[in-house]
Amino acid sequence: MRRRHTVNHILDAILAPDSTREDFAALPLPDSYRAVTVHKDEAEMFAGLPTREKDPRKSLHVDDVPVPELGPGEALVAVMASSVNYNSVWTSIFEPLSTFGFLERYGRLSSLTKRHDLPYHVIGSDLAGVVLRTGPGVNAWHPGDEVVAHCLSVELESSDGHNDTMLDPEQRIWGFETNFGGLAEIALVKSNQLMPKPRHLSWEEAAAPGLVNSTAYRQLVSKNGAAMKQGDNVLIWGASGGLGSYATQFALAGGANPICVVSSDKKADICRAMGAEAIIDRNAEGYKFWKDEHNQDPREWKRFGKRIRELTGGEDVDIVFEHPGRETFGASVYVTRKGGTIVTCASTSGYQHEYDNRYLWMSLKRIVGSHFANYREAWEANRLIAKGKIHPTLSKTYTLEETGQAAYDVHRNLHQGKVGVLALAPEEGMGVRDEEMRAKHIDAINRFRNV
Template identity: 50%
Template structure:
């Protein structure tokens, strides 16, 4: 893989092929019957053809990207092979047909430099340093202009589309672009768009839980990619963060991020295997509720739940009357069971949330620009070792996010506003150090 200086990128010739982390259609089914679906076997790094650019798209030289769970789902071909998404998308027309290939370039986070713009692109030009929203929206769908996430044509880039971010180059729509905060390095910035904006929509947006000052917020998986951003959002918004984690090391990290109460999930006896057992859910809920009341004096207003099957029933049980359970995923399983009495009798709400629209993306990014929300990175890998980076996340051995250097030659590059970085402070920007 060839690394280049960012100041040279806007003028360089666009290559006919580029290096990318990708999946191959011929590998679908390779994990059938295997208990350990090791993504290092399916994630390939090699040359792929450079696609043609549509009029509303830009070509970004990717400096860095990051690992998300949707890349793991793609790489295990579960619950569905994402090649099916590409085939369905390709049926819509000429530009969409490019996405149906025998390979899929994956990756839904990224930071880089624009090197080419389509004829229909306004507001952006070559040389701009950008982050990439993971949401590909259709601006010609009327509902997009109310909320792009409601559109049936909304897709997750690098998961439901091709030409994603774990590569030397990425093809994105201009409506996915966000200005890169100048005080962050490439790998720090690349770790934020998906999780930071998802947490923002779940907690802060009028389409989410509408968290207000003083709200007690239960954050499951508080040391994960979504969790570390949720804890910061709660504290930044004047709430009381109750963080559930799985180890003392993770407890230390979320305390550093501002968690008011930290609970080890082993204290409540809730594991991945008993989310379907009503008695176990009730017992865990009583223990968790008791611990939360002991430390805060009240039940939570909001449960931030992306863990799913193992935790959802407990979330419904512990939130107060009139409380909210907001969910954006199910990392432990999609089939949730809960006691409906605790939903209807307490007049609670369940809100489904998915990604964030572009306005929410920009609002979440503004918090990063102000230093009010910071990246939490526990690993940085070269593109050649993307399989190892993904495996780390697959085995839940990470904290926060894991980034991948694409065209950036080493960590720490891309900082264009050192004064802002000095004002925010290295200790705050690197919460895992020490």
């Protein structure tokens, strides 16, 4: 009861129009909070099952957990809303590894990181909410600040990370390789994960872009990725999905020509609504890049390349935005133009990629690995959201108790764009601070909800 009473006081302060920094700083913290967790003693619960049969609804729990100790350079944030990413699915089905191995390794780093090595893992790599407390050394953020969080956690004690923080040897993804993630009422983050919440968005809309928007920005726009330029032909796999929907928007906003690969008419309609014209429905057109489990079909690569040229006026693609991995990678390497770039950030269909190297080396193509984004890239991606240049792709929102179903829907590809999760927010649509700007972009904001 005391926990609920204290949490309600926090929520009241967030909902009140005139709460000050001092009001938030004076709020007592609860001893515990509700969080979506996986349990260490259940890490083998799906052993022997095919990936598709592993059910997040069975492994994800909503538990009361203690509020973690606040350390230097950190912040506790009251989470109004979060979202489900594919790393939440991986965590929930304990693939490719149980995340408890990540927490154990992090826990060995210092006496402070030992907090993360627990028999439960609070998951989630997105949030929108309000700062409650900051630790020693935090000057840029204060209690009461409305924020979103990106998911890069770094220590930056090595020189390796100081040109690009993604190269820090102690780089981790918050809520996946660390504990105390965003699918909860309270989250623990480093202060250099925080960014201003876009004022024209609701809590759940603001929480949705974080991980995927920043990932797509680095992968496609940044010099650390494909360095897309005006006029580029960009092949985007899963163009209506969580990652692809942002890649499609970046291509269109940057003067490139997206060739959107989708798996249904409904998803094709979403791409058209975003402004894309070149669309390939891979299911309707029957592309099967693998003859069987061990052998690909180069004839299908060629048929796919021919179809792309029909849509581009005879041109091959300059960039392939890759994330399915094994199922598509051979085709991706083949269809890229001479001197072009295949940039990959994931392998949702399998990590063991196979391709014909003749089409890479003899045509001077590049494969670039891209993983999330550094703080600057995440900040720029969030800035574009705040300016209304890129829009959230939220299609559906769940309650915290329904997170298992949300993760199941993402696992089975039953969703469009991103799915949100309400944490402390009592209902959708709350947290909008700039109604005038919102009105200008309302159709784009609701685009994925309306399909």
